[in-house]
Amino acid sequence: MSINNRKKIINIAVIAHVDAGKSTLVDAFLAQSGVFRENEEMADRVMDSNDLEKERGITIYSKNCSVLHDGYKINIVDTPGHADFSSEVERIIKTVDTVILLVDSSEGPMPQTRFVLQKSLEEGLLPILLINKIDKKDARIEEVVDEVYELFMDLEATDEQLDFKILYGIARQGIVVRDPAEVAGVNIETAGKKINKRPSGQDGLSLLPLFDTIIEQVKGYPDYSDEPLRFQISSLAYDDYIGRLGIGRIDRGTIHPAETIVIVDHEGKSRSDKINQCFSYQGLKRVEAAEISCGDICVVSGIKDITIGDTICHPDHPVQMSSIKIEEPTMSMNFMVNSSPFAGREGKFVTSRHIKDRLEKELEVNVGLLLEATDSTDAFKVSGRGELHLSVLIEQMRREGYELAVSKPEVIFKENDQGKKSEPVEEVVIEVPDEYSGAIISELNIRKGMMASMDAKNGRTRLVYTVPTRGLLGLRTVFMNMTHGEGTMVRRFFAYEKYKGEISGRSNGAVIAQEEGITTAYALANIAERAELFLAPGTHVYEGMIVGLNSRNEDMVVNPSKAKKVSNIRAAGSDEAIKLPPHRLFTLEEALEFINDDELVEITPQNIRLRKRLLTERERKKSGISSHK
Numbered sequence: 001m002s003i004n005n006r007k008k009i010i011n012i013a014v015i016a017h018v019d020a021g022k023s024t025l026v027d028a029f030l031a032q033s034g035v036f037r038e039n040e041e042m043a044d045r046v047m048d049s050n051d052l053e054k055e056r057g058i059t060i061y062s063k064n065c066s067v068l069h070d071g072y073k074i075n076i077v078d079t080p081g082h083a084d085f086s087s088e089v090e091r092i093i094k095t096v097d098t099v100i101l102l103v104d105s106s107e108g109p110m111p112q113t114r115f116v117l118q119k120s121l122e123e124g125l126l127p128i129l130l131i132n133k134i135d136k137k138d139a140r141i142e143e144v145v146d147e148v149y150e151l152f153m154d155l156e157a158t159d160e161q162l163d164f165k166i167l168y169g170i171a172r173q174g175i176v177v178r179d180p181a182e183v184a185g186v187n188i189e190t191a192g193k194k195i196n197k198r199p200s201g202q203d204g205l206s207l208l209p210l211f212d213t214i215i216e217q218v219k220g221y222p223d224y225s226d227e228p229l230r231f232q233i234s235s236l237a238y239d240d241y242i243g244r245l246g247i248g249r250i251d252r253g254t255i256h257p258a259e260t261i262v263i264v265d266h267e268g269k270s271r272s273d274k275i276n277q278c279f280s281y282q283g284l285k286r287v288e289a290a291e292i293s294c295g296d297i298c299v300v301s302g303i304k305d306i307t308i309g310d311t312i313c314h315p316d317h318p319v320q321m322s323s324i325k326i327e328e329p330t331m332s333m334n335f336m337v338n339s340s341p342f343a344g345r346e347g348k349f350v351t352s353r354h355i356k357d358r359l360e361k362e363l364e365v366n367v368g369l370l371l372e373a374t375d376s377t378d379a380f381k382v383s384g385r386g387e388l389h390l391s392v393l394i395e396q397m398r399r400e401g402y403e404l405a406v407s408k409p410e411v412i413f414k415e416n417d418q419g420k421k422s423e424p425v426e427e428v429v430i431e432v433p434d435e436y437s438g439a440i441i442s443e444l445n446i447r448k449g450m451m452a453s454m455d456a457k458n459g460r461t462r463l464v465y466t467v468p469t470r471g472l473l474g475l476r477t478v479f480m481n482m483t484h485g486e487g488t489m490v491r492r493f494f495a496y497e498k499y500k501g502e503i504s505g506r507s508n509g510a511v512i513a514q515e516e517g518i519t520t521a522y523a524l525a526n527i528a529e530r531a532e533l534f535l536a537p538g539t540h541v542y543e544g545m546i547v548g549l550n551s552r553n554e555d556m557v558v559n560p561s562k563a564k565k566v567s568n569i570r571a572a573g574s575d576e577a578i579k580l581p582p583h584r585l586f587t588l589e590e591a592l593e594f595i596n597d598d599e600l601v602e603i604t605p606q607n608i609r610l611r612k613r614l615l616t617e618r619e620r621k622k623s624g625i626s627s628h629k
């Protein structure tokens with residue numbers, strides 16, 4: 001079969017720590033390769049297409065696109081930078097020919113940089129380093145390059161890998177250069193602020209050096225198109241119309257729609273099936289194709305129960321490719337039917353059946369998520385790779401109209417080789433103004449953290465710790481308060497280590513509403529004298545709902561709806577004159593971190609409420625289970 005007129009194919013992944021500018025760089029790739037018509041509007045970070053991604057400004061799901069350049073088809077995967085999604089990035093790294101490793105010009109390598117680089121080196125790839133955001137005022141380009149070298153050495157890169165190409169960029173302007181001096185002419189004031197609608201370059205500078213480097217280095221996937229088909233599934237997707245989809249790079253041969261194939265699973269068992277449709281990526285679109293050849297990323301539909309690690313083969317040539325490891329969950333929580341007195345008022349899907357069906361659908365594509373039954377038919381145990389992995393699912397469900405209640409996230413303990421209890425431990429990198437480092441250190445010690453390093457430079461201290469995941473629950477809010485919002489903290493799973501002993505949880509009690517009602521400023525002002533408020537006047541509350549945080553360590557039941565006794569009508573209006581301190585608003589993650597074992601977070605499309613598991617004081621007294629005695 002002639003393949004001369006076929007485009008050469010290169011697959012790359014853009015990898016980095018969170019926020020390094022990966023999605024912004026992919027924007028620039030698309031803008032500079034004619035994917036958009038001249039007059040077509042292009043959104044910022046088009047790859048972050050999911051609503052939740054747009055709202056949070058982070059990538060949650062990896063996404064594919066492709067651009068054409070100089071006779072090459074370059075498939076690009078934009079990967080998430082958050083550590084909870086590491087296993088997906090790891091799988092993607094296995095299906096690409098090279099990676100572009102972005103490192104922020106002032107931050108330098110971060111924990112996730114190490115992880116993604118390590119996986120790339122293990123795969124034998126030759127990464128291209130892109131020092132991004134060189135327009136930043138506090139850029140320290142040379143130092144950062146040295147730090148990356150050290151990281152390569154530390155990770156035992158081969159000589160060939162150590163000889164990595166280095167480029168410098170302002171992704172937001174669509175500029176990459178081989179020498180940072182080349183951007184000297186660029187107006188730094190406007191660079192990074194995106195003066196163009198699109199990151200399409202400026203002053204003759206563009207992504208061209210990056211395109212050239214990719215092509216020089218990779219030269220295209222070798223031509224094995226005449227060999228028998230071999231294609232391993234490395235990720236899954238779901239389409240409401242055509243069902244479950246398998247995605248991967250075709251290793252050998254070519255694939256066609258309606259073709260009969262054999263699937264070899266991770267245990268080596270094979271079964272016969274037929275492909276329905278095949279798709280490849282063109283720009284941002286998934287386009288149906290009559291043939292897709294080796295080297296290219298392919299999406300197939302129609303195969304029953306297709307899963308990660310399955311290899312699709314020619315019927316006469318079944319082969320088992322090396323299995324793809326899926327990281328095990330480290331954290332779980334119960335998803336329950338919403339049993340609050342307000343249940344069913346705001347959501348469309350509220351029953352146990354609804355929740356179960358939705359979770360089962362999620363399992364189809366959300367690799368690494370685990371679903372188990374519990375003693376109660378109204379509760380399901382859901383386990384995932386971390387708080388964000390689980391909270392993103394809850395947030396997604398809430399947007400779709402689900403109501404539910406969830407329990408405090410708990411880490412998953414395991415037995416180590418010696419039969420001893422072990423628990424997940426994370427690496428935490430903290431940067432704070434020097435004056436706060438003492439307080440942070442003592443807080444981390446209480447939480448059973450171990451210091452790995454401490455460096456003070458230019459008034460800021462950088463601390464690296466390993467801390468059990470248990471000890472990190474609830475730390476975020478404490479950290480923000482301690483550092484007055486001036487610190488940064490990033491964490492990523494490190495290892496399972498021997499159980500570190502008791503860690504005490506939240507020390508303050510909850511302030512609990514004693515009956516249903518609408519909160520008044522008068523009552524809240526009284527409560528605020530002894531507690532931090534969680535809601536505003538005029539909020540509908542129910543018995544057992546948590547309305548604030550007690551300054552003492554026991555729970556306190558109050559009536560937040562009490563009206564001021566009035567002697568005349570005009571005095572009732574004087575409520576408005578009451579000045580209340582600002583109340584604390586919880587994001588979903590903050591709420592999950594806040595609650596204790598005897599509490600729940602109630603989630604509806606409109607509200608996040610905190611509540612006691614047992615709503616009446618009588619029930620709570622009777623049960624004797626209280627976190628505050």
Ligand SMILES: Nc1nc2c(ncn2[C@@H]2O[C@H](COP(=O)(O)OP(=O)(O)OP(=O)(O)O)[C@@H](O)[C@H]2O)c(=O)[nH]1
Pocket residue numbers: 016017018019020021022023024025045057058059060079080081082132133134135136169170171172173192
């Ligand atoms: N100053 C400056 N800012 C940039 C540059 N490139 C990207 N940014 C900004 O950095 C922020 C993060 O960019 P993203 O592209 O979302 O980063 P990401 O690596 O995709 O982040 P995750 O997907 O969450 O891991 C955005 O506010 C960008 O506008 C740059 O070259 N210079």
Ligand SMILES: [Mg+2]
Pocket residue numbers: 022023024048058059078079080081
């Ligand atoms: Mg991104």
